[in-house]
Amino acid sequence: MAVFAPPVQQCLRFTIRKFSTSSNSQTLSGFTSASAQSRLATATQQQPSSLLSDRKPPRPPSSPVIKPQVLRSNKPYELYKHNAPFKMHLGGELPSFEIAYESWGKMNERKDNVILLTTGMSGSSHAKSHYGNRQDGWWEKFIGPRLPLDTEKFHIICTNSLGGCYGSTGPSSINPATGDRYATDFPMVTVWDIVRAQFRLLDSLGVERAHAVVGSSMGGMTSLAAAALYPDRVGRIVSISAAARSHPYSIALRHVQRQVLMSDINWKDGKYYDGEPPQKGLSLARQIGTITYRSGPEWEIRFGRKRVDPKFKQGLSTDFMIESYLDHQGKKWKYDANSFLYLSRAMDMFDMSDRPDFDPNDETKHVLRESVPNFRDKEDKNVTDYMHTHHLTKGMSTIGCPVLVIGVKSDFLIPSWQQKEIATCLRAAGNNMVTHFEIDGVYGHDTFLLDFSNVGSAVKGHLEIDVSHSAPGEWFI
Numbered sequence: 001m002a003v004f005a006p007p008v009q010q011c012l013r014f015t016i017r018k019f020s021t022s023s024n025s026q027t028l029s030g031f032t033s034a035s036a037q038s039r040l041a042t043a044t045q046q047q048p049s050s051l052l053s054d055r056k057p058p059r060p061p062s063s064p065v066i067k068p069q070v071l072r073s074n075k076p077y078e079l080y081k082h083n084a085p086f087k088m089h090l091g092g093e094l095p096s097f098e099i100a101y102e103s104w105g106k107m108n109e110r111k112d113n114v115i116l117l118t119t120g121m122s123g124s125s126h127a128k129s130h131y132g133n134r135q136d137g138w139w140e141k142f143i144g145p146r147l148p149l150d151t152e153k154f155h156i157i158c159t160n161s162l163g164g165c166y167g168s169t170g171p172s173s174i175n176p177a178t179g180d181r182y183a184t185d186f187p188m189v190t191v192w193d194i195v196r197a198q199f200r201l202l203d204s205l206g207v208e209r210a211h212a213v214v215g216s217s218m219g220g221m222t223s224l225a226a227a228a229l230y231p232d233r234v235g236r237i238v239s240i241s242a243a244a245r246s247h248p249y250s251i252a253l254r255h256v257q258r259q260v261l262m263s264d265i266n267w268k269d270g271k272y273y274d275g276e277p278p279q280k281g282l283s284l285a286r287q288i289g290t291i292t293y294r295s296g297p298e299w300e301i302r303f304g305r306k307r308v309d310p311k312f313k314q315g316l317s318t319d320f321m322i323e324s325y326l327d328h329q330g331k332k333w334k335y336d337a338n339s340f341l342y343l344s345r346a347m348d349m350f351d352m353s354d355r356p357d358f359d360p361n362d363e364t365k366h367v368l369r370e371s372v373p374n375f376r377d378k379e380d381k382n383v384t385d386y387m388h389t390h391h392l393t394k395g396m397s398t399i400g401c402p403v404l405v406i407g408v409k410s411d412f413l414i415p416s417w418q419q420k421e422i423a424t425c426l427r428a429a430g431n432n433m434v435t436h437f438e439i440d441g442v443y444g445h446d447t448f449l450l451d452f453s454n455v456g457s458a459v460k461g462h463l464e465i466d467v468s469h470s471a472p473g474e475w476f477i
Contacts, residue, residue, distance in 0.1 A: 076133030077102050077125050077160075077167050080201040089356060090349075092187025095176055099201050100160040100167025101125050102133075104143055105151030111207050112235075115149060115463065116198060117158040118215035118222040121343045122335055124166035127158040141452050148460040154211060161218075162197040163189035163342045171338035172273065184270035189342050191218070191350045195225045199233065209233045212463055216240040216448040217414070218343070221350045224422070227399040228355050236402040236467070238459055240448045241411055243418040244392045244425060245351040250413055253292055254344045257285040261337055270338050282337050283330030290329045295410035295444035352425075353391035355398075393425040402433040404462040406448070406455060409438055413445040433467065 077100045086094040102125045107114060117127055117139070128143040129136055143149045149156050160168040163186070171186040178185075202210065213234055215223040220242025227234045243250070264281025266272055299322060306321040307314075318324050403426055407419030416438050423436035437458055443450045 076130075079167065080204055082197070082200050086197070086200075088187045089190040089192045090188045094169065094187065097162060097169035097197060098167070098173075099162065099169075099197055101157055101201060102127065102130065103155060103157045104128050104130065104149075105153070105155045107155035107205075107207075111205070112209060112211060113154050114202070114205075114207050114210045115154045115156045116202070116210050116213045116226070117149070117156055118194075118198070118213060118219035118226075119158065119161060120217035120219055121347060122164075122340065123160075123219070124164075125158045125160040126166075127156075138449065142456055142459070148456040149214070149463070150460070153464070157201075157205075159198050159201065161194045161222075161343065163194070163339060163346065165336035165339040168197075170336065171270065171342060172336045181273045183273065183338060186338070186342065189346050191221050191225050191346055192229065192356055194346070195222055195229055198222075198226070199230060202233075209235060212236045212238065214238040214459065214463075215242070217242060217445065218347050218350075221347065224352060224396070224399070225350075225355075227401055227403070228352065228396060231398045231400060234401055236404075236462065237399075238404045238406070238462060239419075239422060240406040240455065240459075241408055241414050241419070241445055242422070243350075243414050244396065244422045245353065245388070246348050247418065249415075251348045253288065253413070254348055257288050258341055258344060260288065261285045261340065264337075267337060270341075272337070278337050282335065282340065283333065285340065286333040286335075287326040287330040290326055292413040293444060293446045295412065295442050297410065298442040298444060301442065351395075353388065353395035355395045389421065389425055392421070393428045396422075396425055396431075397429040399426060399429070400431055402462070402465075402467050403431065403435070404458065405434065405436045406458060407436070407438045408444065408447040409440045410442055411445045411447070435462070 080099045080101065082097050082099070084096065086097055088094065105113075119125070119127075119138075123138055126133055126135070127137040127139040129140060137143070139149075141147070143151065143156055145152045160166040162168055163170045165172050171182045171184065173182055173186075174180070175182045175185065210226075210233060213223040213226045215221070215238070217240070220239035223237040223239045224242065224244065227237045261267065261278060261281035261284070264278035266276045267278040267281060268275070272278060303320070303322040303325065307319055308321060308324050312319075318327055403423075405419050405423045405426075407416035409416050419438070420436060423434050426434045437454075439447055439451060439454050441447060441451060441454075448455055
């Protein structure tokens with residue numbers, strides 16, 4: 001049983017900076033992704049009119065072929081059913097689990113063009129509209145023909161994380177042992193568990209090696225974990241606005257969110273499924289999170305000190321536009337409270353230096369190599385100033401694939417220095433195919449959702465470049 005403590009999105013132009021891959025990795029050099037952005041702009045202009053309008057793709061004349069071990073759901077996503085016990089990283093076991101996923105593009109015969117797209121903490125598998133769900137997805141503009149995740153080249157698979165509530169098994173699911181909802185009897189979930197469940201899905205699809213794993217926020221943590229846990233099965237990764245380990249500031253914020261949620265009288269220690277959900281607590285937790293997803297300058301540009309109705313006298317009720325916006329964000333958010341508690345805690349516990357030595361469900365118990373030939377175990381001033389960065393370097397030593405790390409200067413939920421920490425530790429571990437971008441703009445943590453030009457061009461270039469013809473440290477444009 002999981003135990004919790006008792007309760008007590010027209011902006012400024014962006015610029016990109018590239019961190020030098022020389023020995024002086026802290027030196028910033030000006031960088032303009034002109035060629036990449038030009039290709040992206042040209043591709044957008046060349047798209048068929050149907051892709052540039054609000055029209056959704058037509059329904060196919062017949063249902064798709066059902067793959068082995070994959071159930072076609074009447075919901076707008078596919079379901080992978082894992083019918084074997086699944087041991088969790090921190091203890092406990094699931095007798096079985098399901099993973100909801102959606103896909104775009106065609107898988108080639110070699111099954112080596114797969115991109116695994118991982119989500120943020122509360123993200124669903126619906127990253128892009130399709131015939132089964134015509135609503136825009138959370139990365140709608142990034143996925144499609146000649147777009148950053150190019151469906152003419154790649155087969156993109158996006159999953160709802162284990163522990164979530166958008167089709168995958170989580171606290172709101174039925175426990176087959178009892179016939180009741182798991183609620184807080186659900187075992188604790190880690191990012192490592194999420195990755196392992198995703199690779200069970202890839203196994204069922206016959207995918208031995210993914211072309212790339214791409215993720216933002218918690219999804220960026222997931223992409224790092226995937227490359228570390230399955231170094232031979234990941235071709236390259238993209239990690240956006242993530243950290244190699246959660247730091248005190250973000251842990252503190254999520255702690256307050258959980259305390260606010262659990263203080264709702266309707267939470268009932270997680271046993272609320274037969275009654276009213278803790279919507280008030282969940283709404284307030286969402287409002288706290290929303291504040292951290294953007295930046296002060298962005299709030300100033302968008303709202304300033306505008307009032308809802310200047311004619312009324314100021315009082316204790318909602319008066320400023322920013323207040324009204326937060327109220328709206330909280331009220332419209334529909335999510336399972338327990339899934340929020342579990343996955344926010346999974347982010348807190350994430351630490352690349354605490355990597356499992358083997359997959360507990362792998363019968364061969366293949367132990368990951370503890371180091372790579374280029375790992376610098378000797379003293380390095382840039383890395384060992386703090387002991388935790390030395391451990392992070394060792395924890396990421398199995399990641400030898402090309403890595404794109406993107407940070408945002410205005411992100412104060414997971415600040416840009418934490419993405420630089422990822423790049424620094426990877427390079428110290430001997431990976432010379434690491435590119436680190438810092439975007440200078442006002443969107444904060446939500447930049448990965450909104451800055452199509454800069455984020456999109458960087459991601460597209462990284463996914464499509466021929467690594468074999470690239471000079472180490474200079475292979476990304």
